[in-house]
Amino acid sequence: MRVYGGQFFVEEIGQARSPIPGGVDDAIADIATIFHWPPSAFDGMSLTELADWREAARLRSGSADE
Template identity: 45%
Template sequence: MQQGVRFFADEAAEGRGWPRRIEDAVDDIAGVFHWPASEIYALSLGDLLDQRERAVAWWNRLNTPPKGKS
């Protein structure tokens, strides 16, 4: 994976960063936290969106180079 790539940056810039589809949120959470889809689909909508925001923040924190480095 390429360092410094902000995978979720475009969606996050559109407001709260909500996905266009629920499946996109499930994919994002599963991809970042390695949770099974069955556990993610059991979340309420509010919890799903909260966990996706956590996944976005975690991904961007890990994949943004420190200031002054590229």
């Protein structure tokens, strides 16, 4: 199983905790579920871009809980 983000995101945000609730893997799963994107679609994304797409997926899903 491939772990996404890996060292790339550590370099982007330092050793700080991920600003994405649930973490990078959950964000990728949410986006992939809503937009049907393959894992390769996330390879070049920054953490900010990933967070923006996760918010778009949340809005598209109709979820108002978060």
